[in-house]
Amino acid sequence: MSAETVDTPAGAAPPDRAGAPDTPLPSRLRIRAALRRATPALALFATIRLAGLVSTALWAWHTGRHPRTLLGASWDSRWYLSIARHGYGAPAPTGMWPDLPFADLAFFPLYPWLARIVGSLIPVGLLNAALLVAWAASALAAWGVFAVGAHLYDRRVGTLLVVLWALLPHGVIESLAYTESLLTALCAWSLYALLTRRFLAAAALAVLAGLARPSALAIVAAVGAVAVTHTWHRPGPLPLRLWAAALLAPLGWLGYVLWVGARAGIGPLGYFEVQELWGSRFDFGHDTLRSVKHLVLYGDPPAHFMVVAVLSVSLLLYALLVLDRPPTALLVYTTVLVVIALGGTGYFASKPRFLLPAFPLLLPLALALSRARTRTLLLATGSLGGLALGYGIYLLTVADLPL
Template identity: 55%
Template sequence: MVVVEPVTSSPKALAVRAATGAGPAVAGFVVARMAGLVVLTMWAHRTHRHPRDLLGLSWDGIWYHRIAEWGYGTFIPAWEAPGLRYDDLAFFPLYPMTVRAADAVLPVGSVACALLVAWAGAVAAAWGIYAVTEHCYGRRTATALVLVWGLLPHSVVLSMAYTESLMTAFAAWALYAAVTRRWPAAGLLAVLAGLTRPNAVAVAAAVSIAALAHCREDPRDWRAWAAAVAAPLGWCGYLGWVGWRTGAVRGYFDVQTRWGSRFDFGHYALHYVKHMVLEPETLSAYMATAVCAAAAVLLVLALLDRMPLPLLVYAAVLVVIALGGAGFFSCKPRFLLPAFPLLVPCAAALAKARPRTAAVTVAALAGISLGYGTYLLTVVPVPL
């Protein structure tokens, strides 16, 4: 059980402490991701493909590229399913708009800008993950968690022109602000997260519930009330804009339905697992199943360990959305990538392990992560 005590240190003192302690953890994360880039680059050249295109224009990356270049308005009929239509309104605006702003300043091209924004977000996320984990569980666990997060099987996504790194950065710092009771910052960061990805509603839920729980103790704290109200505004604002643009109250959800995505309480996932039992599937499908099962088990452990409320709510909402959603089973591990609080038991065990055991474990994780990430981008024909 972890109890988060009220914080009396100044914001400057907290920032200095987080920056000082986070150095080794962030450095380890950067080394892990750079190693992944080296392996991917070597294999890409071997297969006569450019690593920049693999990282910047694969799958969802091309959609974000089009939005950054030309704005919204692209849709493509789904060739594999008559009646479906892929519409770029499914993609939230903050990341492509940030890429457009960077492209207006930096003379490196929009694809390179997209990667730079994503990489900066990944570093900020690693720092934020360290900060909130160190506050709740201590320095060793925080350092181990950042390293494990950077070496997950699907962590190659953190090097791609995708939104998971940026969302996780906003989420980690929003959770840090919530556990240290910096409510204006928590509310603002939740708004920004809500403009980044659809499952960032988990950040809004975590901040709002944590703020309301605090208000039960101190009903006169207007900052907490304001954070609880403001946290969902980014997410709700984009859904409202899509509804206005499409002329339908369910506009965004209709867009997602045309992509084949909807929330069916896990019926699709169970049906897909049954299909894998009866018929052979790709390695990525079995890995996705293993990741989903691990997430469910780790969420139960978080409940039993009485994880701090903001972290628990955030992780739980992400798991429910990922496991309960229909469509794109191969993408579920990516949807779970921002759920870093689930890794606390793994990080705590690694932090307590003997140096030789820890080194072997990290080396094994690195081998799996680097090899599997390259496999996902260069071999697997299903969406990532």
């Protein structure tokens, strides 16, 4: 991967316009042109997700469950719906653990805010509004994933990157009322802004990401790393907009963490005490290794075997990504997400979900498939598609584990 990609000027033409006059287009026309380039990738993404939705709905009806409830009111979704409906501090949703003071403060506010806004504008009910926000975020995430892949390589790699992201074993999460798609959308576009030197736009998106999930620290770190890299490699004063971006990026995450401490009255680091209520902390991977050991010695639910497989493949793909020498922003962003997923405690079955925003891990595979024969490409994606559809149904309707 060429380092020159990072230094492409923001107004540079994409590869298929290399010979065109260097005249900046109005924003509306640039967005329309970018959307046209991404249309095949987005169509494939929509087809994959629609197939997953239909399969899940049919199986849910077969087992006597309502698909909408399954997609929009499972596990964490019920907490987000409660926050959107009542704000923070309400009793835990019926049947959900833990029913403790401040437990809902573990959930960042952007997604329930958006669900509440959409629900107030469109009379479809809060649950449907939450699903609409999640599905729109998935589409924007797919577009952002394509933009990063196409910028670094070409449209074929960008399209395959989107397809692989949609076909992940835990890709069904992209259709649930969860926050991973929203975080991926904000981070993907922030990374694209960094790669094209739109530093303030990258920071603004990082601020929003910091209000979506705690793992938004990854994109905050990426913005800071780009500033440090420019300082190290380029003599002379750092551009003011890059300094501003580095200072602005953490404000969303930091603001919510500090607000939680003030709201709960337990000090500026009170958010981490709230996380302790859920058994979540960072222990440098000891809990992950303990879970793997227990799986090997005593056996666990089948989903845990898939977790080990996903984590193992992720580490392999991470090594390949590092060897490919990606831009600093992508490397730092992916590294932080991998460290958070592997180093955190609790909810072993949820670790693949925590890695969903780490789409740059799929770049080595997307690049390899872009050079493969058509038969190999169809066989690989078809196999992944069958696995994703079947395993998604299993996760939602059979496994009965926290997602």
